[in-house]
Amino acid sequence: MNTIEKRRSIRKYKDDPVSQQLISELVWAARLAPSAKNRQPWKFIVFTGEQKDRLLDTMNTGIENTEKALAQTGGDASGLPDAKNTLRIMRQAPVTIIVMNPGGSSPYVPADTDTRTTEICDTLSIGAAVQNLLLAAQEKGLGTLWIANTLYAYDELCEFIGEKGQLACAISLGYPDEDPNPRPRKPLEDILEFR
């Protein structure tokens, strides 16, 4: 409970590197998560240094392409400033962990009911694994940011990463350089109902 209560999304990081041993321990915790049909639909790819820079340059290109496409079609671009801000934070953190669902496919292609059901189950399972990782990081004095704004550069990132499957999300990781207050939560009575 203490770890759950103390965890925050961290958006400022120290430059200090995080050891591969420590990152391996976090992924060890992630893999203990429950998963639908015990499929364990996850793969964690760790980017640091120049590889991280190239990954994030690709994300920048992807966001720019999305911006151009939305300008041409008149689509809703209201999420773009947040995506750009997320990219800025990712550049500042020493580690980016990419979370893939190796059996998944692009969320932007139509899917039949069975495929969609599997995808939803896998997404829920990945969420459980990511939360395990975040809590393990919290216990070890590390900060994390769970990132879905990778979706704004989905195709470009997938091509760069070069893995089959679905890009589920990313996690920024590093030693925190801020200690944010708890973010607001809905009151229990608004979200809990006994029948």
Ligand SMILES: Cc1cc2nc3c(=O)[nH]c(=O)nc-3n(C[C@H](O)[C@H](O)[C@H](O)COP(=O)(O)O)c2cc1C
């Ligand atoms: C699935 C998911 C995706 C998220 N994507 C982003 C993101 O792309 N950029 C970002 O800054 N924060 C992102 N967040 C972090 C949320 O904004 C954050 O968890 C929320 O505001 C509550 O703050 P807290 O984590 O400090 O409790 C994401 C969180 C989740 C669970």
